[in-house]
Amino acid sequence: MKLARPDLFHPKIVLAGCSKLVEGDGDDDGLVAALRAQGLSARWRAWDDPATLTADLVILRATWDYTERLEEFLAWTHRVPNLLNAPEVVAWNTDKIYLHDLAVAGVPVCESEFFAPGQLLHLPAGEVVVKPAVGAGSVGAQRFTDHNAARDHAATLQEAGATVLVQTYDPRIEDGETALVFLAGEPSHAFTKAPMLPAPGRRPALDASGSYAAEVLAPADPDFELWDVAQTALAAAAARLGVPSSDFLYARVDLIGRSDPVLLELELVEPGLGWQQLDAVTRARQQRRFALAVGSALDRLGLGPLSHRRP
Secondary structure: OOOOOOOOOOOEEEEEEOOOOOOOOOOOOOHHHHHHHOOOEEEEEEOOOHHHHHOOEEEEOOOOOHHHHHHHHHHHHHHOOOEEOOHHHHHHHOOOOHHHHHHHOOOOEOOEEEEOOOOOOOOOOOOEEEEEOOOOOOOOOEEEOOHHHHHHHHHHHHHOOOOEEEEEOOHHHHHOEEEEEEEOOEEEEEEEEOOOOOOOOOOOOEOOOOOOEOOOEEEOOOOHHHHHHHHHHHHHHHHHHOOOHHHOOEEEEEEEOOOOOEEEEEEOOOOOOOHHHOOHHHHHHHHHHHHHHHHHHHHHOOOOOOOOOOO
């Protein structure tokens, strides 16, 4: 690309995917153009591509295989010169034990218990969800009414070295999840996700790459109560990590329940942002906000257009 202002610094930006889906699932297809419209050049790379280590800024977007190579992935986050969201955020958010931190901070969280490898499993009464505490795309997650089958599944996960997360099944999930998206700490847009887990005892159907469970999404316009809970969760995460919430380039808060909602997950690593659920005009506007937030982050990191200019 020919640089219009060669006297200005033009940072190399990478949008990070994974080797099976280097450019993700298509939802982020407009981001390169949105960044270019702000004078920023970006390209997609798999996170383990050595070229990421020479980029000025790496933005996590579709690193959906990190659960299979967690230690390697977390080490890589510290080798990259600059990462969004930051390595400390990623390390905290990849393990769903963060739900305990949020619950302690007063966020209404889906009832959750964690069992390390070798630890005896205790199941609450009724239907439960069993999944690995480090996981993405619903891989390894299942519903159970048969507690013996739930224990067998948990034992398989524990034998593979995983900490197990057990959650009481909330029937409100049948109405779907509401995903609320934030950009640089400010509300952006929302969408709904239809229930992803099939009937008890059955495994979710994964996409062709095996990276995530297929989702059925739709636009949403949540009321203030859901946005309030989402903002409370984001503020609690920022306080726990010792950063302003504006440092999170993106965040997605998944809630269940239309009234008295509870948090199912807070996604700060590589969440789908539901761009394709927006009409064309709104999508262009919000992706411009994303690009502007990237520009602000570059300034904060000392990578603004004048940062490398010779006197």
